[in-house]
Amino acid sequence: MTIPSTPATLPYLRDNVRSLLNEFDAADALASYYALHHDPKRTTLFMHRDQQGMVDGFLARCQTGFDLFRPLVTLRLRGQGALPELLSEGLVSGRPYLMVVPAPFLERIVPYVTMSEVSHNLILRLDPTRFRPEINVLVTTRHDPDGNPRAEIKQGEQVVAMAGVNWRSPVFAEAFVQVAEGQREQGYGRAVLVALVTELTKLKLAPIYVVAENNPASYEAALRAGFVDTGAREVMGQVIRIS
Numbered sequence: 001m002t003i004p005s006t007p008a009t010l011p012y013l014r015d016n017v018r019s020l021l022n023e024f025d026a027a028d029a030l031a032s033y034y035a036l037h038h039d040p041k042r043t044t045l046f047m048h049r050d051q052q053g054m055v056d057g058f059l060a061r062c063q064t065g066f067d068l069f070r071p072l073v074t075l076r077l078r079g080q081g082a083l084p085e086l087l088s089e090g091l092v093s094g095r096p097y098l099m100v101v102p103a104p105f106l107e108r109i110v111p112y113v114t115m116s117e118v119s120h121n122l123i124l125r126l127d128p129t130r131f132r133p134e135i136n137v138l139v140t141t142r143h144d145p146d147g148n149p150r151a152e153i154k155q156g157e158q159v160v161a162m163a164g165v166n167w168r169s170p171v172f173a174e175a176f177v178q179v180a181e182g183q184r185e186q187g188y189g190r191a192v193l194v195a196l197v198t199e200l201t202k203l204k205l206a207p208i209y210v211v212a213e214n215n216p217a218s219y220e221a222a223l224r225a226g227f228v229d230t231g232a233r234e235v236m237g238q239v240i241r242i243s
Contacts, residue, residue: 002082002089005045013047017058020076026125026208027232029172030100031074035060037169046090048082057082059090061097066166070098070238077105087112091241103233118237119212122219124227126197126207131226138188139195148173149199151192161188163196173205177218190221197225210234 005013014036023032035045035058042063050056059075066072073090077083091097091113101109103120138153148165158180166174175196179189193209200207209227211218223229 002046002048002085004089005043005047007040010040010043010045013045013058016055017045017047017076019055020058020078023169023171025232026123026172026206026230027102027234028076029123029169029208030167030174030210030234031060031076033167033169033172034062034072034074035076038062038064038167044090046086048086050079050081057086059086061090067098070096073097073099073239074101075105077108083108084112087241091239093241093243096238096240098236099239100234100236103235106235109239113239113241115237115239118235120214121210121212121234121236123230123232123234124209124211124219124222125230126201126209126226127228128201128226130228131194131197131201133198134191134194136191136195139191141195141199149196149203151195151199153188153192161192163189163192165196165200168205171206172208173200173203175200175207175209177209177221184217189218190225193221193225 017035021028021032044061046059047055048057056079057077062072064072075086139151141149141151144150144164148168150164152159153161160180163175163177166176175193177189177193197207209222211222
């Protein structure tokens, strides 16, 4: 049985699906944020119970600023029975969604959806023993409208490198880095990432960094900034439920 949340029942469902997550594990960090902490007004949670009444799966569907036209969807499962009903209840047939799931889930999901724009990603976590804060006069830091730190390098009025936060839970913050075309391979990405991580550690948050498998330059920059590969893998892509 699948139970969709309402504004009144969302806290109850969040408490019940918590058992399917480890909020202190980087592999569960994104799912924990969207299922448990994302803005309630922009979150719908679908919880599944098995025949014995035990929670054996959930699907979180969230409106985000990351993609205004495609809701972000993530899920967790215990056992085999919950997936078809969660996808049927949580995804409107024919509508595109941006799905992020652990890599082992991929072969279980593809019979029910068409998937495109697929990215296979590595999840890295900061190792505090490897991190060395640095002062770089090119980098300035400020806070975005949500109060999250942001680090930038400008040339004149143009931002040529930026690091910021995709999302932030009570435990983790996922960092992103953007470097303008023509400005890469100059160390700008690492410089803004180090500055951002310095600010995040002041907030007692554990920074994580997600990088595509086919982006070795970004991967190496993160390692030089003090991140380590957790071994966890996720898949992100557009999905449309098959009718």
